[in-house]
Amino acid sequence: MLPKIKQALRITHDALDMEIQDLIDAAMMDLSISGVQVISDADPLILRAITLYAKAHFGLSNDDSEKYLRGYTSLKIHLALCGVYHVNV
Template sequence: MLAAVKLALRITNTAFDSEIESLIDAARLDLQLSGVRSDKVNDDSDKLIERAITVYCKAHFSLDNPDYERYASSYDSLKRHLTLAGDYIETVE
């Protein structure tokens, strides 16, 4: 996931790897707290999860991000769709 997010952020060095990893972890936790299944949240091959995490990181990477609102809104929309999709939520039996 780190490589995909770094590519989206257009970062080629390793100077920000720990910050980016922290954002990836925060995105995963936020998705789980919203009801997305942990196995899905941790599936790096799932393109919807990858996109949600990437957009979260794009929103939160810089404190003075002029596009914060746009990316945060996009992330919230993706998160909402994931929490409504039956394949992504915990089922109660």
């Protein structure tokens, strides 16, 4: 997933890989504690959610961070409410 998020952030070098991976991990954890139980790297909606999270939180000066955060929050709520993203026990 790291290469896809780096591409979305327009990062072509490896110097920030640890920071970007931390954002990916944080996004996955945030989705999980919000009720999204099925988190797959191959799922386009999960990838979009993590991309929005990363774009919202990456960099010190980001004029669009609030826009990306609103998009992430909205998608996270939809995923958490959708039965497809729950484990049936």
